[in-house]
Amino acid sequence: MTSTFLPDKRSGPAAGRPAPAVPADRARTRRRALNWLTAVAFQLPALVLFIGLVLLPMLFALYAAFFRWGGFGMPSDYIGGDNFTRLFQDDVFLGDLWRCLVLVVLSLALQLPFALAMAVLLNQRLRGRAVYRMLFFAPYVLSEAITGVLFSMVFAPDDGLADHVLGAVGLDGLGGEWFADPSSVMATLFLVMMWKYFGFHMMLYLAGLQSIPAELTEAALIDGAGPWQRFRNVTLPLLAPTLRISVFLSVIGSIQLFDLVWVVTQGGPDHHSETMAVTMFQFGFKRYQVGYASAISVVMFGICLVFALAYQRFVLRRDLEGATTTMRGDGT
Amino acid sequence: MGDPALSRRGFLAASVAAGLGATALSGCGGDSDGGSSSGTTTIEWWNISTTEPTKTVWAGLAKKFEADNPTVKIKIVQLENDAYKSKMTALIASGKLPDIFHTWGGGVLRQQVDAGLVEDLTDVTKPWADGLLPVAKEPYLMDGKAYGIPFDIGMIGFWYNKALFKKAGISTPPTTWSGFLDAVRKLKAAGITPLALAGKEKWPGMYYWAYLAMRTAGVEALQKASESKDFTGAGFVRAGQHLKELVQLQPFQKGYLGAAYSTPTGQAATVGNGKAAMELMGQWAPVVEADAGKGLGADLGFFPFPEVEGGNGKITEVFGGGGGHALRRGAPQAAVDFLKFFASRTTDQELVKKTGVLPVVPAAEAALTDPNLKAVQAQLKAATGFQLYLDQAYAPAVGQEINDSVAALIAGSKSPEQAAQSITRTAKEAQ
Numbered sequence: 001m002t003s004t005f006l007p008d009k010r011s012g013p014a015a016g017r018p019a020p021a022v023p024a025d026r027a028r029t030r031r032r033a034l035n036w037l038t039a040v041a042f043q044l045p046a047l048v049l050f051i052g053l054v055l056l057p058m059l060f061a062l063y064a065a066f067f068r069w070g071g072f073g074m075p076s077d078y079i080g081g082d083n084f085t086r087l088f089q090d091d092v093f094l095g096d097l098w099r100c101l102v103l104v105v106l107s108l109a110l111q112l113p114f115a116l117a118m119a120v121l122l123n124q125r126l127r128g129r130a131v132y133r134m135l136f137f138a139p140y141v142l143s144e145a146i147t148g149v150l151f152s153m154v155f156a157p158d159d160g161l162a163d164h165v166l167g168a169v170g171l172d173g174l175g176g177e178w179f180a181d182p183s184s185v186m187a188t189l190f191l192v193m194m195w196k197y198f199g200f201h202m203m204l205y206l207a208g209l210q211s212i213p214a215e216l217t218e219a220a221l222i223d224g225a226g227p228w229q230r231f232r233n234v235t236l237p238l239l240a241p242t243l244r245i246s247v248f249l250s251v252i253g254s255i256q257l258f259d260l261v262w263v264v265t266q267g268g269p270d271h272h273s274e275t276m277a278v279t280m281f282q283f284g285f286k287r288y289q290v291g292y293a294s295a296i297s298v299v300m301f302g303i304c305l306v307f308a309l310a311y312q313r314f315v316l317r318r319d320l321e322g323a324t325t326t327m328r329g330d331g332t
Numbered sequence: 333m334g335d336p337a338l339s340r341r342g343f344l345a346a347s348v349a350a351g352l353g354a355t356a357l358s359g360c361g362g363d364s365d366g367g368s369s370s371g372t373t374t375i376e377w378w379n380i381s382t383t384e385p386t387k388t389v390w391a392g393l394a395k396k397f398e399a400d401n402p403t404v405k406i407k408i409v410q411l412e413n414d415a416y417k418s419k420m421t422a423l424i425a426s427g428k429l430p431d432i433f434h435t436w437g438g439g440v441l442r443q444q445v446d447a448g449l450v451e452d453l454t455d456v457t458k459p460w461a462d463g464l465l466p467v468a469k470e471p472y473l474m475d476g477k478a479y480g481i482p483f484d485i486g487m488i489g490f491w492y493n494k495a496l497f498k499k500a501g502i503s504t505p506p507t508t509w510s511g512f513l514d515a516v517r518k519l520k521a522a523g524i525t526p527l528a529l530a531g532k533e534k535w536p537g538m539y540y541w542a543y544l545a546m547r548t549a550g551v552e553a554l555q556k557a558s559e560s561k562d563f564t565g566a567g568f569v570r571a572g573q574h575l576k577e578l579v580q581l582q583p584f585q586k587g588y589l590g591a592a593y594s595t596p597t598g599q600a601a602t603v604g605n606g607k608a609a610m611e612l613m614g615q616w617a618p619v620v621e622a623d624a625g626k627g628l629g630a631d632l633g634f635f636p637f638p639e640v641e642g643g644n645g646k647i648t649e650v651f652g653g654g655g656g657h658a659l660r661r662g663a664p665q666a667a668v669d670f671l672k673f674f675a676s677r678t679t680d681q682e683l684v685k686k687t688g689v690l691p692v693v694p695a696a697e698a699a700l701t702d703p704n705l706k707a708v709q710a711q712l713k714a715a716t717g718f719q720l721y722l723d724q725a726y727a728p729a730v731g732q733e734i735n736d737s738v739a740a741l742i743a744g745s746k747s748p749e750q751a752a753q754s755i756t757r758t759a760k761e762a763q
Contacts, residue, residue, distance in 0.1 A: 068761075070443070071421075071424070071425055073447070152590075153597075156587070156597045157586045157587030157590070158586055158587070159597055160597075177586065177587040177589070177590065178587075178590070179590040180531070180532075180586075180587035180588065180589045180590025180591065181587075181589070181590075182589070182743065185590075265532060265590060266532055266533075268531065268532050268534075268589065268590065268739070269531060269532070269589030269590060269739075269743055270589070270739060270740050270743035270745050271740075282732070285418055285421045285422075286417075286421075286728065286732050287728050287729040287732045287733070288421070288443070288727075288728045288729060289729050289761075
């Protein structure tokens with residue numbers, strides 16, 4: 001069991017060829033060197049940008065996380081892992097982790113099934129199908145900041161559209177303080193997230209559904225499968241790759257949630273809608289405790305990285321076959 | 333099955349167009365750095381005057397200065413309060429500040445000074461700045477050096493609706509804390525929301541705790557606590573307990589925990605539209621109430637924060653601060669000239685008359701006609717003690733923690749003791 005990068009399949013048959021003459025060999029070496037040079041020359045600008053704007057700042061954040069640092073000059077007050085110790089004793093940060101989990105679970109349990117249902121529905125023959133698709137996808141195109149301002153108006157206690165509508169149909173009792181009440185803020189927030197993002201997942205599913213050959217469904221139909229059986233045994237398994245990607249995007253999105261929360265509640269009331277990114281912003285840009293904020297970003301990065309790697313390794317393995325490094329040399 | 337490809341493409345085109353539109357709406361102008369080519373100097377002036385009439389008046393003053401100094405161009409950048417703070421943070425990290433920028437003085441300015449980003453104005457402004465109101469210059473003095481020139485000075489107090497007070501049977505504004513709590517009870521009994529509060533923004537809530545701390549522990553104790561990094565003294569805990577007494581009466585408007593300050597459903601609008609009887613706010617309150625809401629006109633009144641029985645503080649000690657301008661290190665001479673122009677008697681009179689600020693040039697006092705602002709000015713002149721806004725006076729981390737802990741106290745998730753401990757812990761961590 002050896003570890004290889006992208007097994008080179010062309011090298012196999014070449015082994016059987018007769019040994020080439022020496023001058024040809026030299027020419028090949030030169031050509032290869034030239035190829036390398038060209039590759040390096042073309043990659044250099046992108047590589048410099050990537051290292052300078054992505055890699056170095058990331059490494060610097062990791063470095064700064066071990067200092068008490070106000071963001072001015074270079075970090076000098078080394079405090080070891082104190083920022084991390086403090087982080088995992090902070091009720092707000094532990095709350096962030098919990099809220100993150102809640103959002104992930106709600107997204108997977110409610111948002112994605114809803115998006116799937118809509119996708120299946122809009123994959124049928126339906127008058128004005130394109131209009132519906134666009135309407136449902138439109139919220140995703142809107143910026144998060146605009147969405148936030150919009151919904152803080154809609155859910156303004158007493159004066160907002162939501163309360164007026166509920167009042168008009170005699171459901172005043174359902175109206176509440178929405179974003180202003182610690183016990184309802186997360187539910188309201190999730191409602192807005194669902195409104196904004198289900199359309200995106202619906203589009204993914206629609207694309208996946210259209211790639212399923214109609215013959216398979218027809219064959220199932222001839223075999224006497226009912227609608228549910230056709231969905232369960234034909235559509236769903238063939239849609240699985242799309243579902244796996246959609247779950248991945250949804251989870252990463254929930255972990256990194258920031259804009260919407262910042263505009264609508266700034267994490268309030270009393271931290272009840274705060275996310276890791278909001279806490280990081282508070283400490284980094286409001287309190288100037290950049291070292292501590294870096295520690296938060298490092299933990300966030302760690303969570304995303306571990307999740308992404310584990311998910312790719314164990315769940316996306318089949319979908320990404322050949323595109324990423326695997327631990328197997330034989331490619332099966 | 334029709335032509336799915338075509339309809340999908342049409343759909344994509346439409347949604348991309350919608351996306352571009354949304355991006356264009358949220359897009360903001362780029363920035364240019366002021367260079368001096370072909371003899372004209374461009375100076376960038378960053379301020380937070382986004383509300384009328386100040387916005388227009390300030391733009392007019394910039395034009396006037398340009399007319400007097402044909403070689404100078406002024407580029408105004410206006411940002412809303414919180415957006416300005418965030419943007420400044422980013423600029424500080426980059427090490428380059430605008431030529432002229434808004435400052436509140438105190439701890440934030442001190443950090444900028446310590447980072448070597450702010451011009452020392454002591455000598456260049458001495459000839460004309462000596463005549464300015466001493467209390468107004470206080471927030472910008474660091475180790476005897478001046479790093480900012482004030483254009484405004486003010487204080488926090490209760491702005492109240494006289495008509496609603498009358499309706500609730502309150503004849504004179506309260507002068508003691510128990511009298512204040514009685515007034516709140518009377519207003520509630522009359523079916524009136526006593527107080528409006530912007531819970532989402534946290535700083536308006538901090539005013540209550542700060543004043544209570546000044547009244548119970550005293551101004552000196554606030555100074556000492558900042559130096560010894562210990563806010564657990566009995567006076568501070570009592571301040572929290574008094575605030576809790578108030579919160580337990582449920583005096584705030586519905587949904588106050590999610591309310592902002594200057595939005596159409598925010599704190600200022602709630603008072604300005606007559607939906608709450610009072611707000612604890614600075615001297616700018618009448619302007620914002622009229623801008624975000626309808627405004628109260630002659631029904632608006634002002635009274636200082638009441639004295640707390642048995643406390644160390646007096647009703648004449650004021651909590652406040654002002655607005656000023658600082659210059660980036662190495663700003664052109666034209667920027668200093670502009671500060672001089674902005675602090676001249678003529679300009680100050682115009683500012684007092686048109687934008688409702690309080691005079692920093694003593695000679696401009698005559699321009700003050702509004703009875704409410706006169707009342708504020710009288711309080712300021714008779715002040716026996718002064719405390720700068722806590723989120724400005726202290727290091728940013730401490731200021732934010734006070735805001736945060738007081739918000740938790742108001743929301744009921746922290747006790748007065750826990751709030752005092754949290755603030756102390758942060759003060760000790762942030763050196």
